[in-house]
Amino acid sequence: MLRKETFLRLRDYIYEKTGIYFHESKMYLMENRLQNRLRELGLSSFEDYYLYLKLGNENAKKELLNLYDVITTNETSFFRNPQQFDALREIIVKEYLKNGKGPSFGLRIWSAACSTGEEPYTIAIVLLEIQERTKVDLPFSILATDLSPKVLESAKRGVYSEYSLRNVNGALREKYFTLTEEKNYKLKEEVKKYVRFEFMNLMDLEAYKAFRNMDIIFCRNVLIYFDERAKRRVLENLFKCLKPGGFLILGYSETLNQQRFGFRPILFPGTLIYQKGWENEKGNDS
Ligand SMILES: C[S@@+](CC[C@H](N)C(=O)[O-])C[C@H]1O[C@@H](n2cnc3c(N)ncnc32)[C@H](O)[C@@H]1O
Structure with a gap:
């Protein structure tokens, strides 16, 4: 489960890296989107996921790209608007x-x-x-x-x-x-x-x-x-x-x-x- 405190840490981290701002009402959206990442990395908590990203090593850099994939909304189409x-x-x-x-x-x-x-x-x-x-x-x-x-x-x-x-x-x-x-x-x-x-x-x-x-x-x-x-x-x-x-x-x-x-x-x-x-x-x- 994503605790509020961890949500805020992840939210600030994502914001600094990407500009994307998750309002508190989007906590469950974030939880849903990150769930698969935890599973893939074999991590048992969102807190550990945050620490993993903060490691700053090659694995963390690679994971950052996966994070970008899951937190972005990519809706588009030909001749949109x-x-x-x-x-x-x-x-x-x-x-x-x-x-x-x-x-x-x-x-x-x-x-x-x-x-x-x-x-x-x-x-x-x-x-x-x-x-x-x-x-x-x-x-x-x-x-x-x-x-x-x-x-x-x-x-x-x-x-x-x-x-x-x-x-x-x-x-x-x-x-x-x-x-x-x-x-x-x-x-x-x-x-x-x-x-x-x-x-x-x-x-x-x-x-x-x-x-x-x-x-x-x-x-x-x-x-x-x-x-x-x-x-x-x-x-x-x-x-x-x-x-x-x-x-x-x-x-x-x-x-x-x-x-x-x-x-x-x-x-x-x-x-x-x-x-x-x-x-x-x-x-x-x-
Ligand atoms: C909703 S889509 C819009 C696509 C297209 N421009 C359109 O209007 O149909 C938003 C895109 O912005 C990208 N995006 C989000 N934050 C970004 C950032 N900091 N730098 C570059 N692209 C970003 C997402 O990955 C996503 O593909």
């Missing part, structure tokens, strides 16, 4: 095509907290469709990152269930997926090749250095698990990672305070997206 992909098409890409920036340099896109890959692959599909329709060459590359090694492995495989594709119409299914014997959908290489998956912890300030000069950042449905302090830390760093004039797309319930972060909100039917001001030209590499 579809208005945001309409905004990508109608506002963001149009602006780049107008400026001529996309075609000459290539768009650098980051899907932070990508889970099993549906989000970055949806972005790739949207951009491929635009290119086909407009006959305009629009080079792009997508970096997709997550904290959970397990979801990253699944993302690299690129095989999805019917449920994951519930918002994908028949024509797109036909064009970009092949049906497996198990009646799953395997994404074609022509989409997969645009996306590179990497481990990245949004709470690791050092890690952001590898993600500078982005044109577009999707960071959706992850900040809802963070408290205000962790959220601010992530948003300040995402801001630095964007080029001036770059765009940030958050989840539906994750609006931000524009004054604090220097983002300009843009209203698109059904969603807000954020643009980093051009006046931040110098602040980009601080």
Whole structure:
């Protein structure tokens, strides 16, 4: 049984490592999620599990990755919150095509907290469709990152269930997926090749250095698990990672305070997206 005292220790430890904050009402959720870890390690109490993590040796480091796998919520799907992909098409890409920036340099896109890959692959599909329709060459590359090694492995495989594709119409299914014997959908290489998956912890300030000069950042449905302090830390760093004039797309319930972060909100039917001001030209590499 998970005692309150141990819950609080584990809660603080998880928060410091990941930004994910378990409210006291989530004590049973944590207990459920960690149960298997105790069993696998042959430990008899949650207190021992906490001490095991705190050992700091190689085993503890390995276990930390397993902990990330079990404490994260990885719910996602293709074209989740579809208005945001309409905004990508109608506002963001149009602006780049107008400026001529996309075609000459290539768009650098980051899907932070990508889970099993549906989000970055949806972005790739949207951009491929635009290119086909407009006959305009629009080079792009997508970096997709997550904290959970397990979801990253699944993302690299690129095989999805019917449920994951519930918002994908028949024509797109036909064009970009092949049906497996198990009646799953395997994404074609022509989409997969645009996306590179990497481990990245949004709470690791050092890690952001590898993600500078982005044109577009999707960071959706992850900040809802963070408290205000962790959220601010992530948003300040995402801001630095964007080029001036770059765009940030958050989840539906994750609006931000524009004054604090220097983002300009843009209203698109059904969603807000954020643009980093051009006046931040110098602040980009601080
Ligand atoms: C609910 S999913 C969102 C997936 C996708 N962005 C979407 O909106 O459909 C949240 C993801 O955030 C990841 N995550 C949680 N904390 C993180 C952190 N500190 N750094 C990076 N990713 C994190 C989880 O592993 C999970 O895959």
